[in-house]
Amino acid sequence: MGHVLRSEEQQIAVDALRRFLDAEAEALFNREYRDRFVPREVMAAMMRRLAEFGLVSGAVSEAHGGLGLDWLTTLMLFEEVAATSVDLSVPVLINCFGAHMIANIAPPHVRERYLPGLLCGDSFVSIGISEPDVGSNVLEIKTQARREGDHWVINGEKTWISNGGYSDFLICACRSSNDPRQGLTHILIDRREHGYEVREIPKIALNSQSTAQIFLSDIRVPVANTIGVEGHALRDTLVLFERSRAFVAMQAVGLARRALEEALRYACERRQHGKVIAGHQLIAAMLAEMSTQIDAARLLVHRAAEMFDAGVGAQMEAAMAKYFACETAVEIARKAVQIHGGNGVTRDFLVEKLAREAIVCPIPEGTSQIQQLIIARALTGVSAF
Numbered sequence: 001m002g003h004v005l006r007s008e009e010q011q012i013a014v015d016a017l018r019r020f021l022d023a024e025a026e027a028l029f030n031r032e033y034r035d036r037f038v039p040r041e042v043m044a045a046m047m048r049r050l051a052e053f054g055l056v057s058g059a060v061s062e063a064h065g066g067l068g069l070d071w072l073t074t075l076m077l078f079e080e081v082a083a084t085s086v087d088l089s090v091p092v093l094i095n096c097f098g099a100h101m102i103a104n105i106a107p108p109h110v111r112e113r114y115l116p117g118l119l120c121g122d123s124f125v126s127i128g129i130s131e132p133d134v135g136s137n138v139l140e141i142k143t144q145a146r147r148e149g150d151h152w153v154i155n156g157e158k159t160w161i162s163n164g165g166y167s168d169f170l171i172c173a174c175r176s177s178n179d180p181r182q183g184l185t186h187i188l189i190d191r192r193e194h195g196y197e198v199r200e201i202p203k204i205a206l207n208s209q210s211t212a213q214i215f216l217s218d219i220r221v222p223v224a225n226t227i228g229v230e231g232h233a234l235r236d237t238l239v240l241f242e243r244s245r246a247f248v249a250m251q252a253v254g255l256a257r258r259a260l261e262e263a264l265r266y267a268c269e270r271r272q273h274g275k276v277i278a279g280h281q282l283i284a285a286m287l288a289e290m291s292t293q294i295d296a297a298r299l300l301v302h303r304a305a306e307m308f309d310a311g312v313g314a315q316m317e318a319a320m321a322k323y324f325a326c327e328t329a330v331e332i333a334r335k336a337v338q339i340h341g342g343n344g345v346t347r348d349f350l351v352e353k354l355a356r357e358a359i360v361c362p363i364p365e366g367t368s369q370i371q372q373l374i375i376a377r378a379l380t381g382v383s384a385f
């Protein structure tokens with residue numbers, strides 16, 4: 001695999017995390033809980049250990065109790081988690097962005113109450129945007145928040161909500177007025193205090209962590225639980241997406257890198273026609289192409305991260321990273337299966353699982369088609385939405 005430019009500190013941090021993941025996460029996620037739901041207490045124990053390496057807390061400033069790492073370093077660490085297990089990377093990603101939102105736009109009393117648990121790995125957040133009729137077009141959110149004195153009364157249904165089953169609280173995007181662009185508000189719903197019903201969604205892959213439907217029925221939440229300015233949820237969501245898309249892109253890079261590592265090992269061991277299959281030119285070409293594509297995808301993610309760190313708008317660059325990395329992961333996982341031949345479609349080899357996971361990558365945080373529309377709009381100034 002091509003060289004990754006890292007500072008000495010970044011390399012030390014990545015190496016320490018790598019050693020931990022190999023020793024304590026690899027067997028847990030890829031053998032013991034392979035395709036099986038990881039119970040909350042097991043996932044929380046892992047999140048507490050990952051917090052020691054700067055996962056989740058890295059994305060929050062020191063002023064708010066985090067480590068205040070730059071985005072590039074945070075993403076380098078995140079790649080390692082995804083290369084071990086995409087299932088494990090999902091709660092890291094969601095808690096990271098929940099913590100980032102709470103640190104930056106929640107009122108101080110909400111920050112003091114909910115942020116420390118996320119930073120140390122004790123609690124889980126969900127971010128609820130999607131609904132049964134609302135996916136690519138966030139503007140159409142129907143979950144309703146009606147004001148009654150000092151409370152919001154919330155009714156609706158969210159779907160595809162990562163961390164749903166684990167969640168202690170939900171940051172819920174609600175329709176608080178009919179204003180087309182200023183009518184959405186983020187409201188924090190505490191599961192223990194206000195309750196919400198959660199139902200798991202079985203999927204083609206990523207079943208070791210929680211993706212759920214959440215049902216909200218006449219839930220009364222204090223107006224003081226509003227996250228950010230009332231009516232600003234659309235704007236806040238678009239800011240969130242710019243960053244979180246780079247994370248989903250890095251998830252895909254981690255997955256693709258793992259598929260290549262598995263394919264390289266197999267290609268150097270498996271013998272056909274008198275030599276290892278790595279010695280056959282068509283296999284060698286596949287390996288070379290896979291490795292080049294992964295490095296190109298990683299460089300796109302690193303560029304977006306450097307733009308975040310420089311405070312430069314990176315909507316198009318994050319969309320390019322997400323689009324390219326996720327589509328690349330699908331291609332690479334398929335080639336890794338192909339290199340394994342018949343063994344590739346059995347549960348004895350990891351590439352079977354990686355191929356199923358790769359198919360999921362181009363969907364969340366805006367599908368590949370949505371990323372293409374964002375890129376083209378930035379290039380032409382014409383919206384094709």
Ligand SMILES: Cc1cc2nc3c(=O)[nH]c(=O)nc-3n(C[C@H](O)[C@H](O)[C@H](O)COP(=O)(O)OP(=O)(O)OC[C@H]3O[C@@H](n4cnc5c(N)ncnc54)[C@H](O)[C@@H]3O)c2cc1C
Binds near residue numbers: 129364
């Ligand atoms: C594993 C997983 C985890 C998720 N986690 C969360 C979460 O934590 N919180 C959350 O809120 N959501 C989450 N989501 C939801 C995710 O963001 C949506 O699935 C995604 O935005 C797509 O929405 P949809 O599934 O409704 O598809 P749709 O929007 O219905 O799209 C269907 C198809 O039409 C295409 N399409 C739509 N509009 C256009 C257009 N204008 N032009 C061209 N093509 C178009 C899409 O690209 C897609 O191919 C998750 C999804 C998955 C699969």
